[in-house]
Amino acid sequence: xxxxxxxxxxxxxxxxxxxxxxxxxxxxxxxxxxxxxxxxxxxxxxxxxxxxxxxxxxxxxxxxxxxxxxxxxxxxxxxxxxxxxxxxxxxxxxxxxxxxxxxxxxxxxxxxxxxxxxxxxxxxxxxxxxxxxxxxxxxxxxxxxxxxxxxxxxxxxxxxxxxxxxxxxxxxxx
Numbered sequence: 513x514x515x516x517x518x519x520x521x522x523x524x525x526x527x528x529x530x531x532x533x534x535x536x537x538x539x540x541x542x543x544x545x546x547x548x549x550x551x552x553x554x555x556x557x558x559x560x561x562x563x564x565x566x567x568x569x570x571x572x573x574x575x576x577x578x579x580x581x582x583x584x585x586x587x588x589x590x591x592x593x594x595x596x597x598x599x600x601x602x603x604x605x606x607x608x609x610x611x612x613x614x615x616x617x618x619x620x621x622x623x624x625x626x627x628x629x630x631x632x633x634x635x636x637x638x639x640x641x642x643x644x645x646x647x648x649x650x651x652x653x654x655x656x657x658x659x660x661x662x663x664x665x666x667x668x669x670x671x672x673x674x675x676x677x678x679x680x681x682x683x684x685x686x
Contacts, residue, residue, distance in 0.1 A: 513644075513659060513660060514659075514683070514684065514685050514686075515657050515659045515684040515685075516657055516661060516670060516673070516681065516683050516684070517655050517673070517681070517682060517684065518655075518656055518674070518676070518678025518679075518681045518682075519646060519648050519649075519653040519654070519678060519679050519680045520653060520654045520655075520656060520676075520678055521652075521654075521677075522654075523560070526549075526555075526560060526654040527558050527559065527560060529672070529673055529677065529678065530559075530560050530656055532675070533547050533672065534547065536668075540661070540668055540669065541661075541665055542661050542662070542669075546658055546659045546661070547656070547658055547659075548657045548658065550646075550649055550654070551649065551654045551655070552649050552651075552652060552653075560654075567633060569629045572626075573622045573625050573626045575625070576621045576624065576626070577618045577621055577622035577625070578618075579621055580618045581614050581618035584614040584616070584617030584618065585610065587613070587617075588605070588609070588613045589605045643686075644657055644659060644684060648680075656673070656676075657673075
């Protein structure tokens with residue numbers, strides 16, 4: 513992995529750098545998904561993390577709950593039909609015990625789906641291999657960089673990162 517990044521002292525300068533990088537992706541040949549941001553604290557009032565604002569997590573949790581509830585009902589109803597007990601003219605598949613199991617498996621599946629989705633969207637584990645980090649982030653700096661930029665764009669990226677207010681511009685080659 514190759515990367516070039518700048519360390520910014522405040523969110524305003526990091527916002528300027530992000531805007532310059534986003535506006536020049538086509539002319540520099542940089543993919544917008546390769547622009548990387550890392551901060552030691554949330555920057556909710558700024559438009560830095562605009563890609564992470566939309567998520568399918570609520571829909572995936574609902575789908576997980578639906579699948580869990582269906583699996584719970586099928587498990588309980590097949591079990592009750594496979595081992596029928598004398599019920600005295602009541603239905604073989606009892607309503608209340610079935611409802612309890614369906615509810616519990618619905619909630620379990622929704623929670624597990626949410627947890628898995630959270631881990632994947634937070635990139636834990638980092639499947640892309642973008643381990644771009646600088647110890648200055650712990651001191652309050654904001655890292656804005658480009659992962660795997662084209663060789664022809666390195667000089668121009670460094671100029672744009674410095675012009676936006678970067679205190680330090682570094683390269684990372686792994």
